[in-house]
Amino acid sequence: MSFSSKQKLAAAGVAVALALSPSAARAHLVTTGLGPVYDGIGHFMLSLDDVLPVIALALFAGLRGPAPGRHALFTLPLAWLAGGMTGLLAGNPPVFPITSFSFLVLGGLVAADLSLPSVVVTLLTILLGLMHGFLNGAAFRQAGSDALLELLGVMATLFVLVALFAALVLSLRRPWTRIVVRVAGSWIAATGLLLLGWSLHKTG
Amino acid sequence: MRGLRHIFFAVLAGLLVFRAVLQAHELQPAYLELNQTGPDTFHVLWKVPARDDLQRGIRPQWPDNCRVTSDPIIAQAGNAYTERFTLSCPGGLEGRLIGIQGSMAALADVLVRLQRTDGTTQIARLTPSQRSFVVESAPDRWHQAATFFRLGLEHILMGVDHLLFVMGLLLIVKDRWMLLKTITAFTVAHSITLAVATFGYASAPLPPLNAAIALSILFLGPEIIRQQRGETSLTLRHPWVVAFAFGLLHGFGFASGLTSLGLSHAEIPAALLLFNVGVEAGQLFFVLVILLLERSFRLLEIRWQRWAEMLPAYTVGSLGVYWSLQRTIILIKGLL
Numbered sequence: 001m002s003f004s005s006k007q008k009l010a011a012a013g014v015a016v017a018l019a020l021s022p023s024a025a026r027a028h029l030v031t032t033g034l035g036p037v038y039d040g041i042g043h044f045m046l047s048l049d050d051v052l053p054v055i056a057l058a059l060f061a062g063l064r065g066p067a068p069g070r071h072a073l074f075t076l077p078l079a080w081l082a083g084g085m086t087g088l089l090a091g092n093p094p095v096f097p098i099t100s101f102s103f104l105v106l107g108g109l110v111a112a113d114l115s116l117p118s119v120v121v122t123l124l125t126i127l128l129g130l131m132h133g134f135l136n137g138a139a140f141r142q143a144g145s146d147a148l149l150e151l152l153g154v155m156a157t158l159f160v161l162v163a164l165f166a167a168l169v170l171s172l173r174r175p176w177t178r179i180v181v182r183v184a185g186s187w188i189a190a191t192g193l194l195l196l197g198w199s200l201h202k203t204g
Numbered sequence: 205m206r207g208l209r210h211i212f213f214a215v216l217a218g219l220l221v222f223r224a225v226l227q228a229h230e231l232q233p234a235y236l237e238l239n240q241t242g243p244d245t246f247h248v249l250w251k252v253p254a255r256d257d258l259q260r261g262i263r264p265q266w267p268d269n270c271r272v273t274s275d276p277i278i279a280q281a282g283n284a285y286t287e288r289f290t291l292s293c294p295g296g297l298e299g300r301l302i303g304i305q306g307s308m309a310a311l312a313d314v315l316v317r318l319q320r321t322d323g324t325t326q327i328a329r330l331t332p333s334q335r336s337f338v339v340e341s342a343p344d345r346w347h348q349a350a351t352f353f354r355l356g357l358e359h360i361l362m363g364v365d366h367l368l369f370v371m372g373l374l375l376i377v378k379d380r381w382m383l384l385k386t387i388t389a390f391t392v393a394h395s396i397t398l399a400v401a402t403f404g405y406a407s408a409p410l411p412p413l414n415a416a417i418a419l420s421i422l423f424l425g426p427e428i429i430r431q432q433r434g435e436t437s438l439t440l441r442h443p444w445v446v447a448f449a450f451g452l453l454h455g456f457g458f459a460s461g462l463t464s465l466g467l468s469h470a471e472i473p474a475a476l477l478l479f480n481v482g483v484e485a486g487q488l489f490f491v492l493v494i495l496l497l498e499r500s501f502r503l504l505e506i507r508w509q510r511w512a513e514m515l516p517a518y519t520v521g522s523l524g525v526y527w528s529l530q531r532t533i534i535l536i537k538g539l540l
Contacts, residue, residue, distance in 0.1 A: 066503070073504065163497055167500030170504065
């Protein structure tokens with residue numbers, strides 16, 4: 001049996017969607033053996049459904065300039081902590097496919113290189129932090145782990161990731177390099193579409 | 205390298221969230237050695253750091269077919285508590301699970317070494333998340349290598365005092381050439397003493413060693429202030445000298461992670477090499493992240509407040525004072 005390139009692409013898409021599926025990422029938390037802070041870092045870095053939207057946000061903030069980059073750098077970890085604490089207290093994560101929308105919106109913004117005011121970038125940052133932090137907190141609660149220290153590990157990672165990716169975009173001088181960033185954004189948005197399709201398929 | 209000062213916030217936040225930050229964790233795993241003396245018999249050495257909680261709170265867990273067949277010979281020397289006894293396992297150990305149990309098993313690391321009569325060995329590391337291992341019929345050399353590499357990597361990543369010292373060095377160097385010399389000097393120096401101590405040519409008792417390492421951190425606090433004020437000193441002109449001198453001390457600290465295991469002479473070279481590579485990889489990663497963050501902060505045009513600029517020096521100094529006092533008290537208590 002041979003497969004057409006469209007079928008192969010579709011299969012690859014489903015594989016990506018499955019790999020990024022938040023329910024899979026939440027199924028178990030990472031145990032590094034180095035304590036809860038490193039466990040939090042490991043959990044975050046291995047949860048692509050968290051990492052990719054954060055990278056998309058950092059890229060978008062970098063595209064908008066140093067000021068939005070700075071705001072995202074300091075706002076995101078705090079919003080994530082607030083969301084995480086709420087998730088810890090509230091309990092079960094929502095069924096609504098939040099991560100798909102994060103991929104779509106943030107990836108789409110990067111791809112479009114949309115010129116938004118700094119305050120809107122900050123609002124997006126807060127929204128992302130609250131929503132994904134909430135999911136993290138709920139996952140830590142379900143796992144019964146040392147959640148606060150794990151959240152602190154996640155915050156430290158967020159700070160480093162946003163600083164590095166936003167600064168990377170700011171360092172790009174040639175016009176074609178910005179196009180590369182936008183292409184990366186379009187891939188993230190496309191992944192969001194796949195994820196959304198997958199979650200609708202599962203619920204429908 | 206003035207900009208490095210600014211990223212201290214980020215690193216400090218990372219360091220301070222460690223529950224054990226004020227204890228500046230030293231990795232000293234317990235050690236379980238099984239020497240096969242017959243088809244079904246093993247001579248066992250069980251060695252744990254001489255702490256009451258560890259002595260009582262952690263024990264090996266044997267497969268169902270194994271029985272201890274001799275009274276344990278108990279000894280306490282230096283920092284270690286040891287037990288030696290004979291274990292009989294009819295049917296052998298291949299494919300069986302060996303683990304650790306007890307109230308401290310969720311907190312302790314244990315390095316296990318199984319020496320067979322055919323000369324092959326199996327090395328495994330038991331951690332709170334991996335409290336048992338399966339005895340293999342043939343040893344996996346890659347797994348053994350990874351065990352020592354990971355041990356070294358963890359030693360530096362959990363050694364908050366070592367990382368803080370490296371951070372202090374990064375804060376006083378002025379340019380990239382000086383940075384290269386300083387980090388190289390620290391690496392060479394701690395590699396020397398790590399090797400010397402692991403081969404058993406020299407040793408440093410832990411209490412004074414830990415106090416001296418704390419003093420090395422305390423030493424850097426005023427130097428960072430001097431650097432900020434535009435003053436100069438021998439340390440600021442030649443930070444690599446300080447890095448080398450104190451690096452010798454830190455090397456003895458790193459060695460505690462290996463010497464406490466009581467490895468055989470034949471195993472030491474490979475274990476030492478891989479452990480050191482793990483330590484260097486962790487250190488290099490830390491330095492790389494710091495340098496990348498410094499560049500990122502410049503590109504993001506972050507302007508720090510004056511008090512924030514002063515914070516690193518005072519934090520390094522304060523933690524240095526705290527650890528120095530704490531460890532000196534432990535040292536004095538040990539002498540009385």
